[in-house]
Amino acid sequence: MVFILHREPTQQEVISYSYLHFTTFFTFKVAATAKAMKQVHKFTESYDDDKTKLHKSPACKNDECVDCSDDTCPNFCKRQECPPECKKDCKNQLSRAKPKSVPFFIGEAGSKGRGLYAKTNISRDDRILYFTGEVISKEECLKRMEKYEGEGVEHSYLFECGKFVCDSTKHGNAGKFANNSCNANMHAVQWKIHNTNRSYRGVVFTAARDIKKGEELTIRYNFDCDPSVKRVCLCGELNCTGTMNKIAQSSKRNIKEEDHKKNGTTSKKRRVESSGASGKKKEKTSTFQSIGAYVHSTKVPKNEKKKYKNYLTNFLIRSQCKLEELGNPREALIRREDLHQKAISSEAVNIPSVRVAY
Numbered sequence: 001m002v003f004i005l006h007r008e009p010t011q012q013e014v015i016s017y018s019y020l021h022f023t024t025f026f027t028f029k030v031a032a033t034a035k036a037m038k039q040v041h042k043f044t045e046s047y048d049d050d051k052t053k054l055h056k057s058p059a060c061k062n063d064e065c066v067d068c069s070d071d072t073c074p075n076f077c078k079r080q081e082c083p084p085e086c087k088k089d090c091k092n093q094l095s096r097a098k099p100k101s102v103p104f105f106i107g108e109a110g111s112k113g114r115g116l117y118a119k120t121n122i123s124r125d126d127r128i129l130y131f132t133g134e135v136i137s138k139e140e141c142l143k144r145m146e147k148y149e150g151e152g153v154e155h156s157y158l159f160e161c162g163k164f165v166c167d168s169t170k171h172g173n174a175g176k177f178a179n180n181s182c183n184a185n186m187h188a189v190q191w192k193i194h195n196t197n198r199s200y201r202g203v204v205f206t207a208a209r210d211i212k213k214g215e216e217l218t219i220r221y222n223f224d225c226d227p228s229v230k231r232v233c234l235c236g237e238l239n240c241t242g243t244m245n246k247i248a249q250s251s252k253r254n255i256k257e258e259d260h261k262k263n264g265t266t267s268k269k270r271r272v273e274s275s276g277a278s279g280k281k282k283e284k285t286s287t288f289q290s291i292g293a294y295v296h297s298t299k300v301p302k303n304e305k306k307k308y309k310n311y312l313t314n315f316l317i318r319s320q321c322k323l324e325e326l327g328n329p330r331e332a333l334i335r336r337e338d339l340h341q342k343a344i345s346s347e348a349v350n351i352p353s354v355r356v357a358y
């Protein structure tokens, strides 16, 4: 079963630009702030269609740029990582982030399986993690979907990324644990990772709003699939539509109208509420827009569940070892558990029944 994830365009105060190269699946829009408008022509570059090319970005030489974390940095502006030899304070080094500095951890998310949680407070537009996986073609993706169905892989880890699909099922990082929410606090943004080989090009998850320590980190999958196949959403948000499927614009409007009727708000009242005296919006939306994913639907046969769980645990330990460049998986596991326990036990974190994943 094929699901195509589409990101619904969010309301942007600023001008947005479409990547023509992505129109096969969706229109990928990148918002540019007024300040960055001068550089908007740079967005016309595609997300490196030649997947065999290694991507190398130049170091940021803009004197106005302080730490490469906003559009004053030409690399940030082009949604690409700076090289290691960039400025001393460069913050556009996501793929080289030290495991201890990452602002998230993996925990149990009830019936959804595992999930990602914020380890610290995170500000809007902060880049949280980069999602990696094997970059595969659409055709290969379809083959793998069948394969994974056969293997009984319960969850789907195939993320559509422009012309390609990023498959994190067997080779990926913590990004694969981001669950769906109808009130998602992250966007998935394409980001070129400097000097990586084609198998590990990334998508970056950025904060769509300010996020509090302990909150689950989620994205909106918006599966575009046969409407008769309902993918039940268990996000538990007040505005939960009950499904992870893409919702048609018309039915979305109806749902919103129903919500507002319940709350006793009229459309005029809502306009006034959402506007300041000058008619300007009170709250700024994120400067990023999300991209989408392919997902497959599978159910793990009961006798396979244990096998899959073992596989997943081993995978996590292995990848963690790789990250920390440790030779000893046991040591990595202990370290990680310790780190998570500390994050959970510290004040202000209240995640019900969270068990540390690894």
Ligand SMILES: C[S@@+](CC[C@H](N)C(=O)[O-])C[C@H]1O[C@@H](n2cnc3c(N)ncnc32)[C@H](O)[C@@H]1O
Pocket: 109, 111, 112, 113, 114, 115, 154, 155, 156, 157, 176, 177, 178, 179, 180, 181, 232, 233, 234, 235, 244, 295
């Ligand atoms: C990319 S994985 C997310 C990580 C997954 N929870 C795990 O434990 O590996 C996507 C899968 O998680 C599950 N999932 C994510 N969000 C969900 C939600 N809101 N409700 C129900 N299931 C969800 C679905 O099985 C989906 O195919």
